Amino acid sequence: MLPAPSFEHLVGRDSEIARLQDVVESLAAGRGTVVEIAGDSGIGKTSLLGVLAALAGRSGIRVLRAHAVRGPRRLPYQLFRDAWGEDFGAGEAVRGLFAHWAAEGGGVVILDDLQWCDEDSADLVALLIRAPVPGPFVLAVAHRPRQTRPLLLEALDHGAQTGTVLRLEPGPLTPGAVAAVLALVQLDQGAGARRYAERLHEACGGNPRNLRILVAAGWEPDSWPDRAGTDRDALLREAATLAAELDELTPDAAATIGAAAVLGDPFRLEDVAVVSGLGLDRTLDALAELTRGDLVRPLASGGRFAFRHRVLGHVAHERAVPSFLLPAHRRALALLSARGAPAAARARHAEYVVGADGAPALQALADGAADVVGVRPATAARWLLLVLDASPRGDRMDQDRATLTLSCCQALIAAGLLDEARALAHDVLCDLSYLPADLRLAAHAVCADVERLMGRYEEAEAMAHAALGELPRPLPSPLPVGAAELTFKYGLVHILRNTYGQARPLVREVAAAADGLAGPAQLGLRVLAAFGDSYLAEMATAIPEVTACARLVDGLPDATAARIPEALAMVGCAEIYLQRFGDAYRHLRRGLKIMNGGAQRHVAIHHLLGLAVLDQWTGRLDRAVEQALEAERVARAIGADDAEGFAMTIRATALLWARSRRDTAEIVALAEAGYRGTSPGQGWWGGAAAGNLALIRLMNRDPRGCAQILLEAGGGTGLPLAQAQCRPELLAVLAMAALQCGDRPAADRSAAEAEEAAANAGLTAQRASAWRARAMLHQADGDHDAAVKLFEDAADAFRLTGTPVQHAWTLVCGARSAAVALGQKAGLSWLDSAVAGSRGCGAIRVREEAARVRAELASAAPAALGILTEREREIAELAAAGRRSREIADQLFLSPRTVEAHLARVYRKLEVSSRAALAAVLLRVPR
Numbered sequence: 001m002l003p004a005p006s007f008e009h010l011v012g013r014d015s016e017i018a019r020l021q022d023v024v025e026s027l028a029a030g031r032g033t034v035v036e037i038a039g040d041s042g043i044g045k046t047s048l049l050g051v052l053a054a055l056a057g058r059s060g061i062r063v064l065r066a067h068a069v070r071g072p073r074r075l076p077y078q079l080f081r082d083a084w085g086e087d088f089g090a091g092e093a094v095r096g097l098f099a100h101w102a103a104e105g106g107g108v109v110i111l112d113d114l115q116w117c118d119e120d121s122a123d124l125v126a127l128l129i130r131a132p133v134p135g136p137f138v139l140a141v142a143h144r145p146r147q148t149r150p151l152l153l154e155a156l157d158h159g160a161q162t163g164t165v166l167r168l169e170p171g172p173l174t175p176g177a178v179a180a181v182l183a184l185v186q187l188d189q190g191a192g193a194r195r196y197a198e199r200l201h202e203a204c205g206g207n208p209r210n211l212r213i214l215v216a217a218g219w220e221p222d223s224w225p226d227r228a229g230t231d232r233d234a235l236l237r238e239a240a241t242l243a244a245e246l247d248e249l250t251p252d253a254a255a256t257i258g259a260a261a262v263l264g265d266p267f268r269l270e271d272v273a274v275v276s277g278l279g280l281d282r283t284l285d286a287l288a289e290l291t292r293g294d295l296v297r298p299l300a301s302g303g304r305f306a307f308r309h310r311v312l313g314h315v316a317h318e319r320a321v322p323s324f325l326l327p328a329h330r331r332a333l334a335l336l337s338a339r340g341a342p343a344a345a346r347a348r349h350a351e352y353v354v355g356a357d358g359a360p361a362l363q364a365l366a367d368g369a370a371d372v373v374g375v376r377p378a379t380a381a382r383w384l385l386l387v388l389d390a391s392p393r394g395d396r397m398d399q400d401r402a403t404l405t406l407s408c409c410q411a412l413i414a415a416g417l418l419d420e421a422r423a424l425a426h427d428v429l430c431d432l433s434y435l436p437a438d439l440r441l442a443a444h445a446v447c448a449d450v451e452r453l454m455g456r457y458e459e460a461e462a463m464a465h466a467a468l469g470e471l472p473r474p475l476p477s478p479l480p481v482g483a484a485e486l487t488f489k490y491g492l493v494h495i496l497r498n499t500y501g502q503a504r505p506l507v508r509e510v511a512a513a514a515d516g517l518a519g520p521a522q523l524g525l526r527v528l529a530a531f532g533d534s535y536l537a538e539m540a541t542a543i544p545e546v547t548a549c550a551r552l553v554d555g556l557p558d559a560t561a562a563r564i565p566e567a568l569a570m571v572g573c574a575e576i577y578l579q580r581f582g583d584a585y586r587h588l589r590r591g592l593k594i595m596n597g598g599a600q601r602h603v604a605i606h607h608l609l610g611l612a613v614l615d616q617w618t619g620r621l622d623r624a625v626e627q628a629l630e631a632e633r634v635a636r637a638i639g640a641d642d643a644e645g646f647a648m649t650i651r652a653t654a655l656l657w658a659r660s661r662r663d664t665a666e667i668v669a670l671a672e673a674g675y676r677g678t679s680p681g682q683g684w685w686g687g688a689a690a691g692n693l694a695l696i697r698l699m700n701r702d703p704r705g706c707a708q709i710l711l712e713a714g715g716g717t718g719l720p721l722a723q724a725q726c727r728p729e730l731l732a733v734l735a736m737a738a739l740q741c742g743d744r745p746a747a748d749r750s751a752a753e754a755e756e757a758a759a760n761a762g763l764t765a766q767r768a769s770a771w772r773a774r775a776m777l778h779q780a781d782g783d784h785d786a787a788v789k790l791f792e793d794a795a796d797a798f799r800l801t802g803t804p805v806q807h808a809w810t811l812v813c814g815a816r817s818a819a820v821a822l823g824q825k826a827g828l829s830w831l832d833s834a835v836a837g838s839r840g841c842g843a844i845r846v847r848e849e850a851a852r853v854r855a856e857l858a859s860a861a862p863a864a865l866g867i868l869t870e871r872e873r874e875i876a877e878l879a880a881a882g883r884r885s886r887e888i889a890d891q892l893f894l895s896p897r898t899v900e901a902h903l904a905r906v907y908r909k910l911e912v913s914s915r916a917a918l919a920a921v922l923l924r925v926p927r
Contacts, residue, residue: 042209172206374562441482648674
């Protein structure tokens with residue numbers, strides 16, 4: 001539950017608080033004013049009045065407060081009696097009393113809920129607004145404009161126009177302010193703090209009181225707007241002020257608002273009349289009362305109404321007694337059934353009458369669950385569990401119950417409730433012998449899926465493989481739908497085990513046999529086959545199939561795509577492998593949008609991680625860190641340790657480029673912790689995390705640690721266990737590590753293997769990684785002419801693929817060779833381009849290294865001999881000593897033309913144009 005609002009904890013009201021501080025400072029200087037705080041119920045008017053009182057109290061200023069109350073039992077001037085504690089007269093006498101008080105030092109009079117004050121108090125407030133008391137006197141009033149008397153509204157408007165009234169109209173909190181409130185109380189939601197705050201902001205409308213009520217109730221995105229939360233008692237405790245408004249209603253108005261709460265927003269007049277049982281005329285009168293009280297509001301068209309806010313409707317529903325709710329929901333269900341309303345709308349009411357209405361209610365719940373399982377799986381699971389509980393069970397599980405149970409398991413899986421799903425799925429497995437083949441396959445598919453999501457890959461693979469082994473050969477036509485679904489789960493397990501090569505023949509066989517099927521199962525299997533081929537770098541088949549699958553997925557409506565949530569993730573990740581970054585963004589973002597609230601969190605992790613990788617590659621480093629952090633939160637919430645660990649290494653890799661070198665130790669520690677969390681050596685997660693950690697170790701000048709992690713995770717020399725589509729890049733990193741360790745044969749071998757793997761994959765960025773590694777080897781040999789050509793090719797390739805960080809880093813790495821082969825100006829130009837490119841993506845590490853290389857090149861004269869070959873250095877020294885070209889040629893047994901050619905290269909590298917200038921440069925070179 002959120003803490004009570006206070007001056008210190010009032011989030012999102014900085015501008016209003018600043019203006020109230022100005023009021024108190026002016027009051028201390030002897031100047032008063034009228035302060036109006038206007039807004040809807042719960043927007044925070046009382047909290048701001050509390051801020052004013054606190055500020056005045058801290059300054060030693062007297063404060064009087066009163067709160068108007070509803071109801072007829074009020075004395076004249078009740079509001080002022082409560083504030084002042086004295087008997088008031090009328091008009092000028094009271095104004096004179098305030099003037100006398102102001103003359104004695106003044107103070108602040110705070111009047112809250114002005115819309116409910118008695119008539120005499122309203123007249124007096126209007127007088128004080130129109131003719132403010134001179135001197136240090138502040139009158140502060142808060143009210144709801146929709147319910148405030150016209151006399152007061154007119155006086156306040158006149159004062160605001162003439163400048164005698166300071167009007168504050170606090171608006172809804174922003175999503176950022178809602179997130180700040182949640183962070184203030186350390187409310188950690190598994191769906192990710194930012195996304196959860198955005199959804200909660202939408203639900204509460206930015207209204208602080210509604211926010212407090214929903215948080216207290218245990219609000220869940222997946223259940224909104226059907227439910228406010230899971231804790232009814234906490235909801236009603238937090239909603240005490242709303243309950244007080246409802247208690248003031250007449251019996252007809254109370255019945256009407258209860259019926260409206262049963263129907264939900266928005267509601268029709270005639271429907272409320274039926275559900276409440278009041279009839280049309282009495283309902284009209286009751287709605288008039290509710291509208292005057294601003295509890296409901298008429299909509300612009302259609303003869304419909306809505307609650308002031310949905311939260312109020314939930315409070316009204318939860319306060320209703322069972323003797324009212326049961327018949328009201330029964331009448332609502334009958335009304336909607338006769339109208340042919342959607343199944344989900346009928347299921348809302350069937351949930352409350354399932355024990356009384358029997359089979360019709362059970363069918364409504366089952367139909368409703370089928371409609372919402374893709375977008376609100378927790379709701380679907382709740383409805384299906386109700387059906388299972390209310391349905392009789394015999395000695396053995398029959399086909400209908402097994403089908404219902406498996407549907408419930410799938411809803412539980414989508415909602416992230418894996419333990420409950422596993423228990424139900426194994427319950428079905430116990431009675432498999434009584435079920436037809438399709439259901440047996442479906443049961444194995446569900447069980448394998450649960451085991452996979454819980455990280456039990458061996459159990460998942462064994463369970464799926466055993467069932468698939470029972471399929472007849474050749475595969476039957478038509479193929480059982482359960483076979484396609486089970487093969488889909490089987491392939492996913494092998495992807496995560498990093499053993500998809502073993503599953504590929506079966507996946508392709510079943511996909512071909514399922515070609516005649518229609519529906520999500522067949523499409524999901526085709527997407528899996530395409531993704532698997534891209535995963536194995538089988539580009540000849542992957543490229544056309546990924547293209548075709550992307551087109552098919554794009555043609556799906558969201559509701560259908562939500563039934564195969566892995567499809568968008570796999571298409572997007574395959575497009576990352578194929579370096580189609582724009583398409584990958586589109587599919588991964590769409591997938592996240594489809595998975596509302598807490599739905600499909602296990603799949604959302606893959607979308608988030610894919611987006612984090614994309615953002616890193618395309619130079620959006622801040623967003624990459626943000627996406628990886630959110631993936632960590634989601635994974636932690638559902639116990640996906642491998643995914644959380646890998647997300648940590650992704651975040652560390654983005655930070656490697658975005659942070660200064662002085663933060664390297666912290667980044668290495670993050671990557672090390674992430675790698676340890678992935679169960680190294682046990683599947684895809686560990687291998688992918690190892691690649692990230694290896695790069696970070698290399699950049700931290702730990703080449704031995706880099707080589708060690710790559711060889712351990714990759715299966716030794718040649719990295720045979722590395723993911724095929726990443727193998728060229730990893731081999732290039734291994735070559736650099738070997739070079740820095742002084743193991744030149746190993747460096748040459750890994751560089752050659754990187755070139756071969758990149759050529760086989762045919763992917764531009766992978767080729768660029770291999771070219772850069774080979775260029776570094778040439779650079780180490782002093783063969784700068786060969787190096788600079790490869791550096792140029794690699795930089796151009798990275799630029800064309802849209803990977804600005806790698807493009808900039810390649811230019812920095814090649815700047816030394818460019819300075820030698822093309823001249824110092826060329827080297828500095830490469831660094832200028834690298835810095836310009838790095839600024840747009842926040843790659844601080846690139847800029848730091850560029851500055852270091854620039855400093856080296858700026859002092860090129862002391863390093864002049866280092867950029868010359870051995871022969872060039874001999875000729876340069878002889879020429880600087882005054883020898884002629886023929887003399888040099890005779891001494892070194894060369895032709896004069898060869899000597900002149902060498903001298904031309906020396907002049908270009910050292911950027912001199914004569915032997916005298918050459919001699920001047922060499923004089924500064926330490927011998």
